[in-house]
Amino acid sequence: MDRALREPDAREEIGRLMAEYGDGILRQCLLMLGDLSQAEDAAQETFVRAWQSYGGFRAEASEKTWLTAIAANVCRNLLRSPWNRRRVDLSFLEGCPAGETEPPDDTVVRAVLALPPKYRQVVVLYYYRDCSTGEIAQMLGIPQGTVSVRLKRARERLKPMLKEWYDEEG
Missing domain, CATH: 1.10.10.10 (Winged helix-like DNA-binding domain superfamily/Winged helix DNA-binding domain)
Structure with a gap:
């Protein structure tokens, strides 16, 4: 049985970490991957891995550093994956009208x-x-x-x- 599953407070702690660091992790993943859906998957995978290894967190670094490192590794693995290399370039869609608002x-x-x-x-x-x-x-x-x-x-x-x-x- 996974060590994190035996930790009674692990779910509450991961929920707290998601609330506190989730937006930053998502932004980090988006900037590293350049794709919102991949970034969302990477952020989710980051917190799954954090939950799985929560019992082994020794607090040698801050929670932010620990989660950021996990997210960096998840993104690096996604960038290396063969699936990522087979993506289709959708830049031709940039000229299509999307709405009335001025993009940032x-x-x-x-x-x-x-x-x-x-x-x-x-x-x-x-x-x-x-x-x-x-x-x-x-x-x-x-x-x-x-x-x-x-x-x-x-x-x-x-x-x-x-x-x-x-x-x-x-």
Whole structure:
């Protein structure tokens, strides 16, 4: 029998974690995967894995760091899967009228999604999940220097993509 299932408070704790961190985990997954339905599946899988391993959580890191690491691994696995490589490009639908409302400016999100996965992952964790380079290194199992280099290279790639979006003078 799974250790988490024997934990009487595990369901309540996972419910609390979902309420407290669910939106952030979903945003993280969306930014890493670029697809809402995949992000929803990844967020759900994150909390299923957290529930299954709840009894083994040793609180060496914060709950946020623990859940963020699980979500990063789930997203990384989805990006590597053969199913993900067989997806159809639906960009031709962008020209179709969808309604009367003005869509939000998604320039930054599109630029982040255009990054290679290893750079996208550290950008999402650093800027969107507010993790330190040390926490990111711990989550991904890579040296902190590698995280810093990936962030630097990601910024270098983002700068020309966002040149028209930001104002350097003010």
